[in-house]
Amino acid sequence: MKAALLPDRGVVKVAGEDARKFLNGLITSDIDKVTPAQSAFAALLTPQGKIIVDFIVAEAPPADGGAFFLDCPRVLAPALVQRLNFYKLRAKVMIVDLSETLGVLATWDGAAATEYGLCSADPRLPELGLRCMLPPHLAGEAAADLGSELVDPSPYEAHRIALGVPRGGLDFSYGDAFPHETDMDQLGGIDFDKGCFVGQEVVSRIEHRGTARNRIVAVAYEGFAPEVGAPVSARERPIGTLGSTAAGRGVAMLRLDRLADALAAGTPLIAGGIEMRAIKPAWARFAFPGDAKAAE
16 A cells, blocks of 8 residues: 655635535535545536636544535645635635645555544545545654555556546646546536536536537557657647656547547557557546447
8 A cells, every 4th residue: 555645735624604505506516415434526617617626525524623625736725715715705614725734645555544634535536545634744654554655646646647537737727628528527526416506507518418529538658758748649630638647658638539530540649759549447438439339
């Protein structure tokens, strides 16, 4: 079992008697389903349905004061606080950026529990393991308590990339991507039955019409990795953009119709002069070029 403190992650606290109702009216997941034992993957969207910031929502037990803690990109924590405060109006909530005092520890390749920090299973995929929000100086003690080896973040990144799970700001641009394009609908990040949230009409329309033209997909390559952000093409026809890479695997945002044409023609994908092939992640349910049927 391994553990890594993720330096790119921050924590925002949302507390107060209206916190659950407040968040539920804004973000893509059903916060009524969040408990101290069950976190949720979610995002705050623009009214046009594009992702402002995505995060994992965990609830502290009542004995620890309750409240919701949002595990989010650290660089976007101040903007998230600002945007939530914009929607606050008269709601009885307190929104605080705790990124200077709390960090995020990820553990994977095993199963264990610890009393250090606020911990819950990563709601996106079981293979992503456990996430704990805790003071960074306790990361070593928490890892020891879990019986895991504390490593630098690069093995976790390689694990994430091998699973084909995207990372915002690296594999897609915030403010420029719809949730379906980043596979949030595949990773439990959208509840289509909960009712209204900001951007809900656009997201529901994409879902019902099946009009997600672009998708994050996994890719594989041999040898040296192309640079992050390299254009992906087939016979010089643009198909998408390469995101993060590690150990022969990568994540790319690709146009599925153009990928289908390339596969049908037997044309290899090229990024930065490196040949690669697209792979449908095991967890994905969307219709992939070559699939016999659409997602269930």
